[in-house]
Amino acid sequence: MPTDSPITPLSRALAREASGIAGTATAMVVLEPPANAEFGDLATNVAMTLAGAAKRNPREIAEAIAGSLASADGLAGYIERAEVAGPGFINLTLSPRWFAGAARAIAEAGDDYGRGQADPPERILIEFVSANPTGPPHVGHARQAAYGDGVARILGYAGHDVTREFYVNDWGRQMELFGASVAARYGQLLGLPVEVPAEGYQGDYVNGIAEAMRDEVGDAYRDRVDPPDAEVLAFFAARGQALMLSTMTRDLERFRVRFDAFFSETTLHEGGAVERGLEALIGSGDAYEHEGALWFRTTAYGDEKDRVLRRSDGSSTYLAADVAYHLDKAGRGDDRLLDVLGADHHGYIARLRAVVAAGGYDPGILEVPIVQLVSLTEGGEAKRMSKRAGTLVTMGELMDDIGVDAARFFLVQRSHETAFDLDLDVARAEGNENPVYYVQYAHARIAGILAQAPGEPGDAGPPPDLDPSERTLLLTLCGWPEAVREAEHRRSPHRVASYLMDLARDFHAFYHRCRVVGEPPDVLAFRLHLLRATRSVIATGLGLIGVEAPDRM
RNA sequence: GCGCCAGUAGCUCAGUCGGAUAGAGCGUCGGUCUACGAAACCGAAGGUCACAGGUUCGAAUCCUGUCUGGCGCGCCA
Incomplete structure (x- = not known):
């Protein structure tokens, strides 16, 4: 099945012919449509690239090549005209016969045209979105989802074996705060004078979670939420994050993004993987004690400064879990690990590389594409988004507003390396301006x-x-x-x-x-x-x- | 101060392993529906590719420096 460009055979034939004429081998021949269609269908700079090695005038070589193409092997019948122009470009006009064959070949290849070009095909694990299950996904997550899933689909189409993974940050202080916030809202629903903690989650969506929990457990916890005990907090945190996570996956599926695996940070802590990871770093000399804390010597792998793994109070940092997580991932045998991160996490790249390297793996297998920020404009003005003020636009709202097709297209239309403004007025339009x-x-x-x-x-x-x-x-x-x-x-x-x-x-x-x-x-x-x-x-x-x-x- | 990303048309951005006259969408102006879908097409206006040097047949693209913007630089996650 022909899945390559119909131009490729022409390019090979041209390279053969040109090498023969110039008397020197050529590695690369660029054969592509010229900037100006008046020059012909295709143009090549092959004479110019050969001129140096052959020590001859590029135009002279070009003339010789141009003159021989009409009868060359693999080109005869396809070249209608070959002209030399400028410093040594050869402009080609192709015959209707070539066009007819090319159109037919592409049409018959169908969905396979362009497929399977991976060289070599790899087993690739791509992790993206990976948010705290403490709030609904917002527009930034949507961009990362559109990007990560797009990359995954493209890699798969190219012939790689791709797995999509979502890392769930379901452990630590933010989960405690979330549990306390849900418990407080639950108490309020029952008419109790409970306040959401000042550093807690104030968003309206927490009410939704609390309502769902009240529907589940009725007033069974009425007497235990003011103040809540540890067991109650743990319960509300666990149930709350489960409900939040299901909201996220529902939004993501509506966005046409499906993950093959969800990896829970909590399992790393409870299964001892975090502790084992730290032991391994200590054993290999990559971690050391200093001022009561345990440090990871990331500077040995190019980081700006060493990082704390275990605080002097004995608790482990986020990085400690990430050590365990990346050792786990690196140990699964994938050829490549992709971590898609938001721009606000780019400082993390050196640390992650250090984990992989310290684990004895080639740090080159880890790639960390950074997705820059996206902001919204409406009516010509920037839409200010703030988590505190509750003006943050969620992924669900974005889909309701402009539709899934427009959202995915717009969010992936710009390079992930560029911060950009999404114009809601344009994205919303159902007319010709979209x-x-x-x-x-x-x-x-x-x-x-x-x-x-x-x-x-x-x-x-x-x-x-x-x-x-x-x-x-x-x-x-x-x-x-x-x-x-x-x-x-x-x-x-x-x-x-x-x-x-x-x-x-x-x-x-x-x-x-x-x-x-x-x-x-x-x-x-x-x-x-x-x-x-x-x-x-x-x-x-x-x-x-x-x-x-x-x-x- | 250091690091990452960026600076291209009025706006949002492509193009950056060097190639001929730098592009698209939106916006502006003017044309095109009695033949396959006008959610379209054609034309016009609009540019010191942030700035200054350098590399060469040739630079938006590569190198050096400067300026500007976003993000980051925690025993937070």
């Missing part, structure tokens, strides 16, 4: 045409000539495998979104210039293949970023 619909509309339009077109393209020969918009559209389709490869290598789903915008634009332009139904058999056959190929790539691409590809809108 980029999501721009791509989806192209898909629906094609579905509409194909529904009216004859079932099979038939076996007609290539069309006599091509419209510029047909050339552009097909050449853009040829770029899909490369777009996937870039997205995979750079862990950048936004490249898929950008590509789809380009493809949709080229399709819409084609649509306005070329008819399909009712054309002569050769033209009809080519255009049907072009439509099928375009629809397939759009559907596949949208799928990789978790957006639906509707046949009607």
Whole structure:
């Protein structure tokens, strides 16, 4: 099954031919559409890259190569014109015969076009979102979810074996505070004069949790929440976080994100893994006592300063659990560990690397993509978000507001390395100003045409000539495998979104210039293949970023 | 002060393993529906790619320095 770009065979043939002529081997040949379509369909800088080694004038080499291409092995019949331009570029115009074959190949490959390019395929564990189950996921989590899941889908499509994991921070002081907050709200529901602790969770959603718990246990704890004893706090914390976690997973599933595993921090503490991790660090000399505390010598692995693992009061830090967690993960045998973190955690990277290295694993297996912050604008003004003021926009509210398709597309449209403002007015619009619909509309339009077109393209020969918009559209389709490869290598789903915008634009332009139904058999056959190929790539691409590809809108 | 990310059109951002005249969406202005979906298309206006040096046939892209913004720098998580 041909899953690579139809340009690749041309590129190989060109490299062979050029190397022969220049008398020196070439490693890389760039063969791609030129910036200006007037130059032709494809352009190559091969003569310029060979000029140095061959010690010859680039233009002279280019002329020689250009002159031989029409009869070259693997190129004959495909090259209509080859011209030398500028400092030594060779501009190629391809024949309708090549275009017809390429369109057909892509259409027939369908969903497999661009798939399975991983080299080599790896077993990859990707951890993302990983929030405290003490509040509903917000817009920042949504961005991390859209990013992490997009990366996971792309890696899987490329041929990697991917596992999605969510680390649940269900242990420690914040859980105690959460339990106390829920207990207080529960007491209030029963009419008791209990106050939520000052440092506790004040958000309205805590009431929802408390109501659910009252429905479960009635007034059984009426006499024990003011003040609450340790057992009561533990109960409210445990039940509260379970309810909160189910809310999160429900939101995430609605967002089309499913995890293969949820890993509880508490199990690390209760199962002794945290203690064993610290012992291991002490044993290997990576941890030491100082001023009553236990320190991790992360500076030995490039960190700015050493970090505390166990406080002088005997309690362990968050890092201690993360040591255990990452030793666990590294020990599972994956080729690669991806930790997707928010920008406010980037200072953690060196520590995590230190854990992996101290555990005796190659620290290179750990990758930590950082997702920058997202803010919202509405009516031209920044929407101030604050947890305290309760103005924080939740993931659920975002989905209610702009829909899942728009949310996923917008949140993944920009590089994860860039902080950006999501304009709610644009994202909310159901009309032509919304980029999501721009791509989806192209898909629906094609579905509409194909529904009216004859079932099979038939076996007609290539069309006599091509419209510029047909050339552009097909050449853009040829770029899909490369777009996937870039997205995979750079862990950048936004490249898929950008590509789809380009493809949709080229399709819409084609649509306005070329008819399909009712054309002569050769033209009809080519255009049907072009439509099928375009629809397939759009559907596949949208799928990789978790957006639906509707046949009607 | 140190570290990470960024600075590209009025706004939000692509493009950054060096390539020809730097792009898209939104916004503005002007055109296009009696043939497959106008949620679309075509055209126009809009740029010292933060600044200054350097590397070379060629720099938004690579190097050095400066300025500006976000985030971080805890025996918090």
